[in-house]
């Protein structure tokens with residue numbers, strides 16, 4: 001399997017996006033929102049984006065940690081990919097010519113889910129996103145919070161990670177906790193965990 005999913009912290013990372021069309025702007029917004037420093041390469045200057053003219057492309061590709069190639073111009077896209085050498089490159093026009101893919105994503109609180117079809121069908125990735133969304137309920141979201149709470153607590157109480165794992169599975173399978181979370185009562189579940197851990 002050539003592609004593996006990775007969650008990348010892009011805070012402060014430098015991103016060069018080649019293009020100024022719909023896809024380039026969509027990509028740029030995604031990275032800006034996540035805290036990256038984004039420069040768009042285009043002869044059109046766009047409001048709300050930091051754009052640089054194309055004759056400076058080489059300089060900005062050198063500057064970047066990640067290069068996103070998103071114009072319909074195959075020749076230009078190839079040129080940018082060559083200049084990027086061994087950098088991380090996303091090709092919006094031809095997946096396999098790059099080495100990172102932008103998947104379809106959704107988040108519910110801190111649960112992030114990405115769907116990728118290896119370039120076969122972005123439409124299906126978008127559709128499956130909605131289908132998977134409907135499988136995750138409030139109880140799951142609260143259980144993430146509860147597990148986080150319990151993990152932090154037991155980190156100080158038990159040195160052995162196998163022991164910690166056992167406890168977390170026990171809490172996950174506990175009937176009472178399930179009931180509390182089903183009722184949306186995270187605080188009660190937390191208090192119950194406190195009591196169990198005191199024993």
Ligand SMILES: C[C@@]1(CC(=O)O)C2=NC(=C\c3[nH]c(c(CCC(=O)O)c3CC(=O)O)Cc3[nH]c(c(CC(=O)O)c3CCC(=O)O)/C=C3\N/C(=C\2)[C@@H](CCC(=O)O)[C@]3(C)CC(=O)O)/[C@H]1CCC(=O)O
Pocket residue numbers: 026027090091092093094095100101102103104105115116117118119120121122123124125126129
């Ligand atoms: C997930 C999402 C993220 C995003 O873009 O933000 C995304 N495409 C989305 C939508 C979408 N894209 C396209 C359609 C029209 C219907 C269709 O073609 O299916 C729709 C649907 C719509 O717009 O409604 C057309 C299209 N897309 C690519 C090509 C080039 C090619 O295939 O050659 C063409 C043909 C252009 C043409 O015909 O010329 C390529 C890629 N698009 C990818 C991601 C990567 C593969 C992901 C995967 O394999 O799962 C990859 C490889 C590039 C990459 O990694 O950057 C986003 C959904 C956002 C959401 O979830 O809401």
Ligand SMILES: NC(=O)c1ccc[n+]([C@@H]2O[C@H](COP(=O)([O-])OP(=O)(O)OC[C@H]3O[C@@H](n4cnc5c(N)ncnc54)[C@H](O)[C@@H]3O)[C@@H](O)[C@H]2O)c1
Pocket residue numbers: 019020021022023024042043044054070071072073076092093122
């Ligand atoms: N990844 C995806 O989700 C996805 C979706 C649709 C299309 N695509 C692909 O991404 C590419 C861009 O699609 P789009 O919808 O953003 O296109 P678009 O038509 O919206 O935008 C094209 C933009 O690219 C710029 N451009 C065109 N030729 C250029 C050149 N020679 N030099 C510099 N800039 C140039 C133009 O300024 C124009 O604004 C296409 O190859 C398309 O097949 C990808």
